[in-house]
Amino acid sequence: MKALRWHGTGDVSVDTVDDPQILEPTDCIIETTLTAICGSDLHLYDGYIPTMEDGDILGHEFMGRVVEVGSEVQNLKKGDRVVVPFPIACGHCHYCNTDQYSLCDNSNRNGEMQAEAYGYAAAGIFGYSHMLGGFDGGQAEYVRVPYADVGPMKVPDSLTDEQVLFLTDIYPTGYQAAVNCDIEEGDTVVVWGSGPVGLFAQISAKMLGANVIGIDREPERLRMAEQFAGSATINFEDEDVFEKLKGLNDGRGPDACIDAVGLEAHGLGLTGAAQKVEQTLKLQTDRGTALIEAIQSCGKGGTVSIPGVYGGVINHFNIGAAFGKGLTFKMGQTHVHKYIKDLLKHIEAGDLDPSYIITHKAPLAKAPELYETFRDKKDDCVKVVLDPSWNDDHEVEVRTQKVDAEA
Template structure:
């Protein structure tokens, strides 16, 4: 089969590899129809996540058709069309029983490696380093899915692949970020980042009753925040975010702030230069510009919800501000299995069409060039979806009409 493999920082290619096999009675094999490039994949592409190995297959947002099931699988059969949550969960450990699926005790065979860095190990993740289990990812024609009775969700024929693909990660991730804010009707929620997760966080916060402010510097992303989520937007290159946010809630600031950016946040001025230099010099592993601003801007007694991925150590985080204002922090990998059925209901009822955010669709063969396009935010690129049924010569479909002013 063909699969997108990592060979080093900035080096990925579509290669021919062996087809996946059933390794456990509770596995299934998926014939991938659509898969996507996630902002989190860029952290791998850019070399910021440790324990990657040459030849690792990337990708954790994928769906397709079941083509083989292990003898122990009870809920799926050949021919079922499914979406697959990105965290792998056993369904019966202490954490799975509490609906905390991304903390699963049993799905990560390398949890001791993760524990050495983090104190404890969490769930295995598809295509996201050996610290997270070393599982092959879904940017491929086929993928092995462990614990097939726990993860994959059958989707109705009335919905297209594009409408349900993002149930695998970015829609539940944005939704969990909003839920973590404990939103009350009329609360003001500020969201750093108007990329895919930030957009879903914004629309989720609005659905939960918040007034939403989206913060970014990329014009097409800001337009999407206005059009898709109905947010008020701030361009941090043009306006002082802290000063503008102090004006809301009669000067009290936002009730909650969501960091949907993570470890490669861009910053302005000397602070931005210092953050990038310290990361390059390995004086810190992550750039925390968005998180630092969220802590500073959040109103007293508020919540800082972190959906953007962090992998290690941050400098310049003002814990004094967090302590002095009595802030609550909520964060972590998404418990996709907890939310996925309810969010499928939103899509079925036509309350939103997640496919709106797709700006680029292409065959798997075009993935390497689109990693660069997505990373560099060229060509008004907000979200890339790869269609494994398209032949290698199929042109990239660019949906620029989606983000017109």
């Protein structure tokens, strides 16, 4: 089969590799019909996530049709069309039994590597380093899926692949980020980042009753925040974010802040330059520009929710501000299994069409060039999906989304 493999920082290629095989009786094999490049894949591409190895198959946002099932699989059969949550969960440990699926005790087969760095091991993740299990990812024609009775969810034929693909990660991730804010009707929630996760966090916060502000500097992303999520927006290159936000709610500031950026946040001025230099010199592993600003901007007694991926240590973390203002932090990988069925109902009801955020669609063969396009935000790129069934010479489809001004 063809699969996208990592060979080092900034070096990925589509190669011919062996087809996956059933290894455990609880496995299934999926023929991939759509897969996506996630913002957290860029952390692998840029070399910030440790324990990657030459030849690793990338990708954790994927869906497809079941082509083979293990002897103990009860809930799936050949031909079923499914979306696959990015964290792998066993379904029966303490954490799975309490709906904390991304903390599964049993799915990370290299758990000792993560425990050495973090104290304890969490769930395995498709295509996301050996510290998180070393599982082959979904940017491939076929994928082996462990615990097939627990993860894959069948989807109705009435919905297209593009409408349901993002149930695998970014829609539940944005939704969990909003849920973590404990939103009450009329709360003000500010989201740093209007990329895919930030957009879903914004639309989810609005659906939960919040007044939402999205922050970014890319015009296309700000436009999507306004039109897709119905957010007010701030371009952080044009306005002082803290000064703008501290006047909200009669000077109380935001009720909650969401960092949907993570470890490669861009900043301005001396602070932004210092963050980048310190990461380059390995004086810190992660750039925390967005998180630091969210902590500073959040109102007293507020919540800082962090769906943006962090992998290690950041400097200039103002724990004094967090303590002094009595902030609550909620963060972590998404418990996709917990939310996926309810979010599917929102799509079926027409509450939103997640496919709106797709700006680039291409065959798998074009993945290496589109990693660069996505990272560098060329061609107003917000979200890339890959169709392994398209011929290698199929042109990249670039979309310009428009919605009704009243949406």
